[in-house]
Each structure stands twice: as C-alpha cells, then as structure tokens.
Amino acid sequence: MGGIRTAGDLVARLQLNRGMRIDAAKKYVAEKLGVSVLDLGDTIVMSEVREELDIGRVSETPAVAKGIDAKFRIAELLDLKINCVNMFMERVGIRSYQAFD
Amino acid sequence: MGKILTRMGDGSRVAMTTAEIQQDLEAGSQDAAERANVPPLVDDEIKYLLDLYKNKDRVVGVEEGKECCLTYDNMTSKIKRAHIPISKIQQLVLFERGLGADTLELTHIDYSFKQCKHVVQYEKPNMEQAVLQTIAPIFYGSMPNLGLYSVPDGPVANPGDMLPQGKIEESKEAFEQMAEYAIKDMVYVGSELYEKAGADGINFDTTAAAGDAEFYAALKAAEILHDKYPEMGIEMGMSGEFILGMHSEIEYKGVRLAGLYPQDQVKLAEQAGVTIFGPAINISTNSSLPWNLARSIVFTKACSEAAEIPIHANLGMGVGGVPLTLTPPLDALSRASKAHVELCRLDGL
Numbered sequence: 001m002g003g004i005r006t007a008g009d010l011v012a013r014l015q016l017n018r019g020m021r022i023d024a025a026k027k028y029v030a031e032k033l034g035v036s037v038l039d040l041g042d043t044i045v046m047s048e049v050r051e052e053l054d055i056g057r058v059s060e061t062p063a064v065a066k067g068i069d070a071k072f073r074i075a076e077l078l079d080l081k082i083n084c085v086n087m088f089m090e091r092v093g094i095r096s097y098q099a100f101d
Numbered sequence: 102m103g104k105i106l107t108r109m110g111d112g113s114r115v116a117m118t119t120a121e122i123q124q125d126l127e128a129g130s131q132d133a134a135e136r137a138n139v140p141p142l143v144d145d146e147i148k149y150l151l152d153l154y155k156n157k158d159r160v161v162g163v164e165e166g167k168e169c170c171l172t173y174d175n176m177t178s179k180i181k182r183a184h185i186p187i188s189k190i191q192q193l194v195l196f197e198r199g200l201g202a203d204t205l206e207l208t209h210i211d212y213s214f215k216q217c218k219h220v221v222q223y224e225k226p227n228m229e230q231a232v233l234q235t236i237a238p239i240f241y242g243s244m245p246n247l248g249l250y251s252v253p254d255g256p257v258a259n260p261g262d263m264l265p266q267g268k269i270e271e272s273k274e275a276f277e278q279m280a281e282y283a284i285k286d287m288v289y290v291g292s293e294l295y296e297k298a299g300a301d302g303i304n305f306d307t308t309a310a311a312g313d314a315e316f317y318a319a320l321k322a323a324e325i326l327h328d329k330y331p332e333m334g335i336e337m338g339m340s341g342e343f344i345l346g347m348h349s350e351i352e353y354k355g356v357r358l359a360g361l362y363p364q365d366q367v368k369l370a371e372q373a374g375v376t377i378f379g380p381a382i383n384i385s386t387n388s389s390l391p392w393n394l395a396r397s398i399v400f401t402k403a404c405s406e407a408a409e410i411p412i413h414a415n416l417g418m419g420v421g422g423v424p425l426t427l428t429p430p431l432d433a434l435s436r437a438s439k440a441h442v443e444l445c446r447l448d449g450l
Contacts, residue, residue: 001168001203008203009237012170015411015448016204016238016302016334019376022169022411022448041168056236058198067234074236081332084232084299 004050005058007033007040013080032078053077105154108433110386110393112424119151122391126150129392133382133399136343137362140403142395146444150398153436154391160435163442170449172336172377172413174242174306176206190231197237203449206240206304207231207294213246214286215255221293228298240336241294242304245287245319247311250279257282260347276314276348283315287322288329295326295333302334302376310340312347313358316366320353320373327374337370338379338415339363342400363404371410377449380404381415384425394422394437402445411448414441421450 001008007029014025030037033053039045050057055077056070065073068088075082089095104116117125126147134141142150153161163169173179176196177189187195189207196202207228209217217224224241231239251259257279260272291303303326309316323335344366346359353369361369363380370378382397397414401421405412419425422437441447 001170003197003201003203004236005201006168008168008170008201009197012172012203012449013238013301015170016172016240016336016376017332019410021409025411025448038166041165058201065236067236068232070236071232083295083301083332087299088233 004056005043006046108390110384110388112426122154125389125392126395129395130399133396160431161439163439169442170203172204173206175212177208178210193231197235204238206242208242212243214243214290215249217243217290218286225298228300232299238301240302240304241300242306244307245283245315247279247283247315250282273348280314280318283318284322288325291326304336306338307340308337309344312345313351314348316344316358317351317353323373323375335375336377337375339381342382363400364407367404367408377411377413379413379415381420384419386425397422398444405445413449416450
C-alpha cells in the first residue's frame, strides 16, 4: 500500500494483530482516521492526515513523531495494543502517552 | 496477428500466439484444479489473464482502491546480499522511509530459527532499538528448516539416510524428534523477541520445506506462542503448494498433514493462531508463465476463499507465477502481482 507514505502500516497492523481481512481492516482504519477507504492509498491525503494526527510520515520536519512517539498515538487512535508501546510504558512507568501532559 | 512476448518459468523470453497463451492458461488452470480438487478458472478469468498478456505495458498495477499490504521474508538480508554495508536497523528505516514498506522484518543472515537461537542475545537489542526508531509493524522472521536438526548438522539420525535402507519407522521417529527440537527453538526465539524486545509478531517463512513434520512443528510453535501471547501477530509463509509426506502419518488436531493443499493448510493455520497465511505455489521452469500464473491463481484463489484470516500469497523468485531467477523481471512480477490480488481477492503479498 505504501507504508507510512499512505496508511499501509496502519492497515497492516490490523491484519497482523487482529487477523482482519483487507476490506475490514481498511474500513476500520478509514473510520478511525475520518477519511474514505480510497483516501488510505492516496499519498497526498495521507501525508496531510498523518501530519495533522502526528503519527509519522516520510517527509520529516523537526519536532514531529518519528518512531515510538508515533506508535503511542497510533495505539490510541486505532484502539490497538502495540507491543513495544506497552513495553516502553512499563519500563518508563507510565500508563499512557497522555500521562506526559 | 503478431506474437506476444512473454517468458518461460525460468525467465527466458518466449514469443507465443494468442491461441497458444489461451491454451496454456487453460492447461495450467486445469492442472491445479485437478491436483487440489478445486474449481478451475472461469471464462472471464481466462480472458482477464489473456488481456494481461496482450497488454504491452512493461509494468502493470492493481486498480486504485485495491492496494494491499506487503509483508517480507528475510528483509534485512536483501540489502546485505547486495553488499551495501549498512546496519540492520538502518535497513529497516530504509525499507520504511525509502521504499514505503507496509511492514518490516528483522532477521539473522542465517535465516533459520536454529541459527537465530545462537544469536538471540544480539538480536534482541537490535529489535529494541528498531522499534524505537520505526513506525511500521515489525516481525522477527526465520525458517523452521527442519533439515538442520539431523546429522551432520544436528543431533538426530538423518531420515534421508535411513529411508533408502527401508528403515521407515526409524525415519518417522527421527522426524518426530527433529520436530520437537524445532518447536523448542521457534518458541524460544519468538518469545524472546516478542516478550523482551518488543516485536509486533513472528514470521515462519518457507514452512514445510522438509515436509509434513516441519509443517507440524511450525503449527505447534504457532499454537504455543498464540497461547502465551494472544495479541502476537503470527505469519506463516509456506514453501510449496503441496505438503510432502516425508513422515506420511503425522497429524495436527486430527488432520493428516501429508498431501494437504493451500485451502486445507490455511484452516489448520487458523486453528493454530496464525494471523496471516502465505500460500506458496512453485514454478515449473520449463512451462510458460501463462501456464504457471493460471495454475498459481487456482490454488491461491481456493485458499483465499477458504480463509478467514488475511492471505499474503508468496510472489517472488520461483513462486506465485514469478520466474525462478535472482532478478525477477518487472513485466512478469507486476503481472503476477496484479492478477493474484485482483482474481484471488488477496489481502497482501
């Protein structure tokens, strides 16, 4: 699909962690992001959406999410458990990324 | 009418008439249908494939909206094979940010769980650092590779030596011992990378290359890992369309594994807790690509229709209608990808 250029990484998470088939996974992600299913594969739309939500994108600018920070937001956004995010929170001693507020 | 330029299963160019291509498409479809006892391609599907070969575009792609996710095998060896001296973590970032990969896969250059076991303490810090720097989901991947557990590479008597001597029972026992060793290694490596290093999932690649006992070992390892970590992503990619009966009687959940085709393999994978299944359909190098592609699609379509979990068909060197060559030609690779995704309603490749 294009990975973080589009919404490929998000759809893939639903496939590998929940065993969702492609149509269901795309619909789920589109609803959570507030875009159409067709938008998920559009690099222009998704670049803007990803920047707005701060969930990581290819063209990096300073002070935007680039790794684990993006995955904290993705976990919340998709209502999905991400293993490394949980591990990070456990090691740091926080319950969610909002605990930084 | 002029001939259409396509390729043989080994990648060499061949010029065929429209009638010859149609004949090969029908023959390949029929071959798979008879072997797996599944429906052959219908007339519209044959026409779709024929049009794909008539199309003179060098590269083709799926219709907008039908994009699917890609998973990989041996990802961090691909760059190393090209002798580009960058670290495995740099390779993952390159795949994510440079190549738009939907998923990532960390692995050891010696792509077998038995070998990964020896370096797992060095793989975990790589995974720990990789998950901090990347956004796409990351698998840790490797092959069950049952062959490494028999003499001279492993501790078990080699069934390949015993079978020609007529030692059938001894060979079966050897396969069962090898499977137990393999299960232990796969569960150990999978647990370490998931529980202690933050991987999103584990990838069993080229499963059942050594036959039914290896398929059993991978299913059992998946089952144990799924029970331990219900949220863990588990991908199982196969090595061929047919489970070789090297043991011949080994069963998983009451089903004899020898002789299973993809539409039955995936049902057992689902029961084991696998979340993504990858059927692999081997290439016949001395048959044309139209024959191979039609054949692959019949097997894969039946698998996709039977599945409840995502299907990521194996398309690459020598599988899924892609020529058996180290440098797969784009015309062949893109046609095989488009046709599989659109005709089999695939979730990924």
